[in-house]
Amino acid sequence: MKYFRQIATVAVKDVRAELRTKEAINASLAFALMILLLFSYTFDPEQEMMRQVSGGLLWIVFAFAGTLTLNRSFARELPNDCLDALIAAPIPGSALFLGKCFASFVLVLAVELVSLPVFGIFYRVHWTPQFPALFGVLLLGTWALTIIGTIFSALTVNIKLREVMLPMLTYPILMPALMSAMRLTTSLVNGQPIPEDDFAWLKMLIGFDLVFTAVSLALVETVLVG
């Protein structure tokens, strides 16, 4: 219980700090809505091709917008050397890391849930019939984005070009999870259930989440302290 309380303490602190400044969430939301709007002028929503690329388009927006939030995850600790105080506290590095992951997860998911109806309107897709399954894919895909983004946010926190480095490190590793989420989302945002052939992608997404959560938890102490 103590471990979960420590995770919750860090997560609540991060969400509270972000909601007071709204630095990351405003940038992320504005970026997501802008890209969705611009792409809606580029593609004809009536075309079959639009339906085929809708999942990919949506996850590209989520991945790019999410990185703006994830960049702030550990960078938020830099002013006043707050990271020192967190590292000095008698909590496991994994609790600190998971607390930050959950905070970023909530913020990224909030941006996604606001973007989804906008996407539905601009691209004339009927995502509501499959919302429970779509929400499940969003949870899995967002966790993959968050876990990779947060560990690299920790790794790049002391680098001057961290805003550039984070996406460069995150996206290549995130590729299998993004491919799975795109594939699964394409059917769901068009109101169709996940085809049986695509269950392998679902398994890959779940596997990715489990493996990279375990790897990140194993490495985080080394990443934080060296």
Next chain:
Amino acid sequence: MSAVAVEGVWKYYGDYPALRDIQLEAAEGACLALIGRNGAGKTTLLRTIAGFSSAQRGKIKIFGREPREAEARRRMGFIGHGISVYDELSALENLTLFGKLYGLPDPKKSANEWLERTGLERVRNGLVREFSRGMRQRLAVARAFLHEPTVLLLDEPFTALDDRAIAVLQRLLREGLAARKTIVMSTHQLREALELATHVALLNRGQLAFHGARTQEMVDDPGYVYARYGEGA
């Protein structure tokens, strides 16, 4: 058992040895002043003792435990160059947060007590970003002392403090020493530090040039240690 024991510690930045075979200790109730010129390795040594980075060779023990062990961290309080409190949170929220992270039984009560002890009780709900420099520094002191640490690691604690913050910190440090807490502080303010110190360690380019008890000569002439044991002595 020493409160802080540093045994043959080496620390490299790339190929450059920032700490070379450092061997020192501070007993319970001692106040060790770490002095040396800029770049001598004082901050690196303090951060390594605090467990913020690991030594490539050698060992550090806090009451016989590794610095990264939770029990050792619970015993340590650290004041670094930054104030280590969040601008977006109020003074009370900051201290309550750290009270929770240190597992205090009643974090809010402890936070309120320390806000009173540092004269910040009237602004407890004010956001730190709206605080003056002196208020922020006093909050940093409250954050470091909140969990009643038995080992205090202070990196240039008097630098840039206003008179009131210096008075608060000196009072807390004297109370700490009276309660047999161990203090290790790096400093350039030799006069303030040597008044408190029971022991002195002089670092010179990552090497320990002197380590011993503070003498009256050092108090009378703060430059004495540099002149006697420093570079070119």
